[in-house]
Amino acid sequence: MQPLIAPKRHQNNPSARRDPAPSRGSYRLQRFLLNPWVQVFLRLGVPILIITLPFAVYFSDTARRTAAMTFVQEMKHTIEERPEYQVTLMSIDGASPELTDGVRRALALELPISSFHIDLAALRAQIENLDAVAHADLRINTGILQVSISERAPALVWRLQDGLQLLDATGRRLALLRARTDRMDLPLIAGEGANLAAQEALRLLMVAGPLSPRLRGLVRVGARRWDMVLDRGQRILLPQNDPENALKRLIALDQAQSLLARDVPVIDLRITARPVLQLSPQALEVLRRKNDNLSVGTKL
Amino acid sequence: MKDLYNAQRMMRNMRKMALQKGAIALLDVGSSKITCLILRFDGEVRPSDLVDAQALSSAVGTQGVGPNFARQALFRIIGASTTKSRGVGFGQIEVMNETERAIRTVVQAAQKMANLKVDQAIACFSGAEPRSYGLVGETQVRESFVSEQDLARVFAACHMPDLGISRDVLHAQPVNFVLDARTGLSDPRGQSGTRLACDMHLLTVETNAIQNLAYCIKRCDLELAGVASSAYLSGLSSLVEDEQELGAACIDMGGGTTGVSIFVKKHMIYADSVTMGGDHISSDISKGLQVPLAMAERIKNMHGGVQATGMDDREMIAISGDSGDWDKDRRQISRTELIGIIRPRVEEILEETRARLDAAGFEHLPSQQIVLTGGAAQLPGMDGLAGKILGPRVRLGRPMRINGLPQALTGSAFSSIVGACLFAVQPQDEWWDFDVPSERYPAHSLKRALKWFGDNW
Known part of the structure; x- marks a missing residue:
């Protein structure tokens, strides 16, 4: 049986099909799209644009931008203020009570504070700026800011016109000293620029071991050389170069002939080849008389 | 003659540009189909070998024609497309608009396959009364x-x-x-x-044929980088090296035309075309059986032949139709009847070809090999019939294989487009690849003046 409704002609007839040829426009478009730079743009530029464009449009409004900023700030704040991140205590180890106070004063932290707001490197620099601190270790340990400090050891007392200061072995200023009697264990130095030659002073003091019962201190003269001051106002003028050896020789002389026990207020060693002794007037008188007697004696 | 020289040199420059860019399109504008291949040059193409006309001229004959298999690695087909041609008849353009659309179709499809835009095209066609x-x-x-x-x-x-x-x-x-x-x-x-x-x-x-083709290609935003005759290109791809050397004729049986080219010593020495082809056979079937052309084409391809045997009397072919008349839509013919329609036309084509070969003096060549290629050569029994009419040494040729050619395009119908690949990669030296004689070349006048100065002082 043949169907009553005939099939439509153009479905069967291949010549009536749509022409497969592209239109001039689509041909040109395809050739344009095949350009290498267009392909790169389509592969990279368009996805980037699609991703960034909604954000750009959304944030082009100032109110939205500020709202977003506020939201971010609030989120940040909430996280920072969580108790897990709070630092409530600061413990300072390895420092004297005065230094501990000084560190607390210097840092001036208002506890409790969020650990996000603590800049450990800056705090450490601030602490190490203090004169008495050699170096400091800082760490945050479950709500406690631990500061381990190693103090500088005082080695010398430096007398200035307006007071006394403690110096460490390198000549670095540590602290003010109220009275010399507070640190009688430390040797005394004085004079302008004495702190710069602190190491030389310490070496001299070590050499001067046998004299230490009589030693009063060292005086820097003209920021250039040392004078060693003993009790009874006795003074040893040391040379600028190689003062240790000069001092060693003097000590050897003293041990052999007990030079320093005599009435010689000034021993001038500034020129190594020609040490000069300055006698006190009384001693000079005695010496002159003795010489006179001798000369009389010889005359006789 | 000067214009021709300049035009051809310009096309050579286009080809050189395409080589530098690395891709070129090849177009075969045939009567039954239009094919586009996109060729990519990869590997190091030594510019001194391929690009420079001077170097091309350095090896006349040795480098020119022969299928040089060592060179095959240098190029690859990355895009291929073929479509039923519209507006082309007898190997030349009859309707510009339709042809342009058909070219656009194939170029677009081939570009899409290659994912590459090509700007230069080498075209070939078979008609225009060579x-x-x-x-x-x-x-x-x-x-x-x-x-x-x-x-x-x-x-x-x-x-x-x-x-x-x-x-x-x-x-x-x-x-x-x-x-x-x-x-x-x-x-x-x-x-x-x-x-x-x-x-x-x-x-x-004919000038008009080239101009029409150039116009169509220009309308497709392509630049023409060369024009070649299909008969020549079929010979390039279908004849093997000894055939090209010793003398052979390539008969490219296309849709609208049958191209004849004779090669000896690796050079084409004669080309001609018979303006009859496979489409005429289809049209004969259509007229003889009262069926549409498309169905006649299909019957020819499915059941066609040129040599009837007793078996063919019993092989009945159903001819369907949609006229609505039961008797007309349910006809049957035997294959012998079909062969009876096809064979006279094929004989006519081959005899016409024979006449062209005789005119060219083909019988004087040392070897008289005849190679049948093209779509119509695929009719069963074609080589036997051609052997009777053209000469004893007939074989069916297929184009040589090249890198990347789709399987669907390896048949003998595509021998001219495959030849176009060889032509694009290694064009034979033509007259315009050589120097112009200095007597005719005004640009050399300064050089000659200097030479005179040098000779006389």
């Missing part, structure tokens, strides 16, 4: 040995026949050089001698 001329030129060698300028002068000395009104030169290939008493030289440069002669093969076609 005519072959053999030219002879002779000149005295200026210096003791043959120089580039001597070659230029011997080409210029070729006697130019009257081409007729509105005809253009498609190929002009020097095929042989004679130096004094020696003939068969492929490259006489540098050899000593006094008298230089050359044989040149000139192929002309």
Whole structure:
């Protein structure tokens, strides 16, 4: 049986099909799209644009931008203020009570504070700026800011016109000293620029071991050389170069002939080849008389 | 002649540009189908070998035609497309608009496959009444040995026949050089001698056909980088090396035309075309059986043949239709009847071809191999029939294999487009690849003035 409704002609007839040829426009478009730079743009530029464009449009409004900023700030704040991140205590180890106070004063932290707001490197620099601190270790340990400090050891007392200061072995200023009697264990130095030659002073003091019962201190003269001051106002003028050896020789002389026990207020060693002794007037008188007697004696 | 020279040189430059860019499109504008291939040059194409016209001319004959398998790695087909042609008849364009659309279709599809935009195209077509001329030129060698300028002068000395009104030169290939008493030289440069002669093969076609094709291609935003005759390209791809060397004819049986090209010593020496082809067979079937052309084409492809046997009387072919008349829609014919329609037309085509071969003096060649290619050559029994009409040594040829060619395009119907690949990669030296004789070249006048100055002072 043949169907009553005939099939439509153009479905069967291949010549009536749509022409497969592209239109001039689509041909040109395809050739344009095949350009290498267009392909790169389509592969990279368009996805980037699609991703960034909604954000750009959304944030082009100032109110939205500020709202977003506020939201971010609030989120940040909430996280920072969580108790897990709070630092409530600061413990300072390895420092004297005065230094501990000084560190607390210097840092001036208002506890409790969020650990996000603590800049450990800056705090450490601030602490190490203090004169008495050699170096400091800082760490945050479950709500406690631990500061381990190693103090500088005082080695010398430096007398200035307006007071006394403690110096460490390198000549670095540590602290003010109220009275010399507070640190009688430390040797005394004085004079302008004495702190710069602190190491030389310490070496001299070590050499001067046998004299230490009589030693009063060292005086820097003209920021250039040392004078060693003993009790009874006795003074040893040391040379600028190689003062240790000069001092060693003097000590050897003293041990052999007990030079320093005599009435010689000034021993001038500034020129190594020609040490000069300055006698006190009384001693000079005695010496002159003795010489006179001798000369009389010889005359006789 | 000067215009031709410039136009061809411009196309050579286009081709050079395409080589540098690395891709070129090849278009076969045939009567039954239009094919586009996109060729990518990869591997190092030594520019001195392929691009420079001077270097091309350095190996006349040795580098020119033969399928050089070593070179095959240098190119690859990355896009291929074929479509039923519209607006082309007898191998030339009949409806510009339709042809342009068909070209657009194939170029777009091939570009899509290649994912590459091509700007230069080499086109080939089979029609436009090709005519072959053999030219002879002779000149005295200026210096003791043959120089580039001597070659230029011997080409210029070729006697130019009257081409007729509105005809253009498609190929002009020097095929042989004679130096004094020696003939068969492929490259006489540098050899000593006094008298230089050359044989040149000139192929002309109608100017309008080339212009129409150039216009269609330009409308598709492509630049024309070369035009070639399909008969020549089929020969390039279908003849094997010894056939090209010893002498063979390639018969490209296309849809609207049947191209004939004769090769000897690896040069084409004759090309012609018979304006009959497979479409005429289909049209005969359509008329004889009263069926639409598309169905006639299908019946030809499915059941066609040229040699009837007793078996064919019993093989009935159903001819369906949708006329609504039961008797007409349920007809049956035997295959013998179908062969009875096909065979006279095929014989006519082959006899016409025979006439062309005779006119060309094919029987004087050392080897008389005949290679049948093209779509219509696929009719069963075609080689047997051709053997009776054309000569004893007939074989069916298929184009050589090249890298990346889709399986669907390896049939003998695609021999001319495959030949176009070879033509694009290694064009044979043509006349315009050589120098212009300095006497005719005004740009050299300063050089000559300087030479005069140097000679006389």
